Amino acid sequence: MPRSRLQRFWSGYGGYVLGFVSLVVIWHVAAVFVVGSVLFPPPVVVYRKAIVLIRNGVLFEHLSASIQRILAGFLAGSLLGIPIGLVMGSFRPARKVLEPYTEFLRFIPSVAMITVAVIWFGIGEASKIFLIIYTTIFIVILNTAAGVSAIAPNKIRAAEALGASRAQIFCHVALPATVPYILTGMRLAMANSFTTIVAAELIAANEGLGKMLWDGRMFMLVDDIFVSLVTLGLLGFVVDRMFRWSIYAFAGKYSPAT
Amino acid sequence: MALVSFHDVRKTYRSLQGVDYSAVEHFDLEIEAGEFFCLLGPSGCGKTTVLKMLAGFEAPSAGEILMDDRPVTGASRDRGVVFQGDDSLYGWLTAVENVEFGLRMRRVPRSERRRRALEFLDLVGLAGQADKYPSELSGGMKQRIQLARALVNEPKMLLMDEPFAALDAQTRALMQVELASIWQAARTTVLFITHDIDEAVTLGGRIGVMRAGPRSQVKGVVEVSLNGARSRTDDTFLRYYKQVYEMIRDEVATSIARSA
Ligand SMILES: Nc1ncnc2c1ncn2[C@@H]1O[C@H](COP(=O)(O)OP(=O)(O)OP(=O)(O)O)[C@@H](O)[C@H]1O
Ligand SMILES: [Mg+2]
Numbered sequence: 296m297p298r299s300r301l302q303r304f305w306s307g308y309g310g311y312v313l314g315f316v317s318l319v320v321i322w323h324v325a326a327v328f329v330v331g332s333v334l335f336p337p338p339v340v341v342y343r344k345a346i347v348l349i350r351n352g353v354l355f356e357h358l359s360a361s362i363q364r365i366l367a368g369f370l371a372g373s374l375l376g377i378p379i380g381l382v383m384g385s386f387r388p389a390r391k392v393l394e395p396y397t398e399f400l401r402f403i404p405s406v407a408m409i410t411v412a413v414i415w416f417g418i419g420e421a422s423k424i425f426l427i428i429y430t431t432i433f434i435v436i437l438n439t440a441a442g443v444s445a446i447a448p449n450k451i452r453a454a455e456a457l458g459a460s461r462a463q464i465f466c467h468v469a470l471p472a473t474v475p476y477i478l479t480g481m482r483l484a485m486a487n488s489f490t491t492i493v494a495a496e497l498i499a500a501n502e503g504l505g506k507m508l509w510d511g512r513m514f515m516l517v518d519d520i521f522v523s524l525v526t527l528g529l530l531g532f533v534v535d536r537m538f539r540w541s542i543y544a545f546a547g548k549y550s551p552a553t
Numbered sequence: 554m555a556l557v558s559f560h561d562v563r564k565t566y567r568s569l570q571g572v573d574y575s576a577v578e579h580f581d582l583e584i585e586a587g588e589f590f591c592l593l594g595p596s597g598c599g600k601t602t603v604l605k606m607l608a609g610f611e612a613p614s615a616g617e618i619l620m621d622d623r624p625v626t627g628a629s630r631d632r633g634v635v636f637q638g639d640d641s642l643y644g645w646l647t648a649v650e651n652v653e654f655g656l657r658m659r660r661v662p663r664s665e666r667r668r669r670a671l672e673f674l675d676l677v678g679l680a681g682q683a684d685k686y687p688s689e690l691s692g693g694m695k696q697r698i699q700l701a702r703a704l705v706n707e708p709k710m711l712l713m714d715e716p717f718a719a720l721d722a723q724t725r726a727l728m729q730v731e732l733a734s735i736w737q738a739a740r741t742t743v744l745f746i747t748h749d750i751d752e753a754v755t756l757g758g759r760i761g762v763m764r765a766g767p768r769s770q771v772k773g774v775v776e777v778s779l780n781g782a783r784s785r786t787d788d789t790f791l792r793y794y795k796q797v798y799e800m801i802r803d804e805v806a807t808s809i810a811r812s813a
Pocket of ligand 1: 574576594595597599603
């Protein structure tokens, strides 16, 4: 018997739907029956507030500010990190020289760099983008370099025996073999970028989801705080899904099966 | 004049504890142009070591290896390699793209290289699998791709490291028959490594038997004069099998005793 579309939907996404519905239900029960305070608004209230903030454009303004910063910093950080990671993984002397940088700087959390970033670049876009680059670059470098050293030596040897030059091996073997590691690094970096951007906007920004949280605290706009929090959660979820989907769609063949 | 010759070759590995281990020492071997040479030996005796040095992946610690009278200094497309496992295939390329890799590196035009790659895929019996990725292919198919990838590049010599060892008995027997007929047609020089006497007698023109390591050498060479299709039930086949078996029996026993 062929399965109906509904059945297929349920077996594919049923768990998700159930999970999200239960999250909202538990939130509602906790807010209305357990806590019962204006400091913990139930989902309906947050939803209504969100509609208002969407209508008057405030939410979009904050959201797009945060997204733009994340995207700019994340792309710049990845574009810098990938070649550095490839070089570090491929050439031992380069690794020796660059390791002090990566091994030292990656232990200084980007949140700790906020003050310096603001002093250097002011509270405008530059400081946020600097911080996201800082967050992204080390994760991407380390994953890329690890990917290069994980290449099976026989892949390189086979290329040598087929007449490939060193430069060709780099472009046609080392780079594609490392793609899954690069993408994993980027995915992790994206998750960390969320933490960084909120922290940075909390401290110094004129708009953004972090600024929205801060204003909420200053002016006791609890509903606004919750709208910001839910937006962050949804945004992260959607971006991560998109990342996974595009890995699957465009880079599935680069998965490390062989 | 031999195509390949090993003169007094030694290969010493240093373990992580700093202990030296000479896999082969005073190793001599000559391979003639156009022959199918099987190198047989117990596990761990240094067969792969010999192949890696001839391929140019690793330099000998002493002695020299000549091909066409010139010392081997590094990998080259003169020597095509089929590896022991399947980790040398490129998982992000389809079967036909894997096969045309060498041609692409030499900048053979796209349509030309595709045509030749398909020709060799057909030769190894994989014409219908051209657009599949290695992860979608069986172990036997992957070894055929490796073979086609090496052959399409027209090497002077083919080095094969236990290419069928991981396959089931039926597939292996089938692959041996196919390899024999491909070799009959192409007549490329082959160094074929195996630990399977039956496989060596089935395929080899000459069979070199190695001693147990360390400091392994070629103990002796058996010339096989069986023409055409070789049958395991044939008396002559069995006589060669026995001859080789008697040479290798003690080496296997020694090898097991030493690694115990
Ligand atoms: N890179 C290495 N470092 C240290 N020792 C090595 C290295 N490669 C091989 N050896 C040692 O050299 C010896 C010969 O190894 P080799 O791989 O050539 O054996 P083999 O005959 O191919 O064995 P098998 O039939 O199991 O493939 C072994 O004792 C092995 O431990
Ligand atoms: Mg081996």
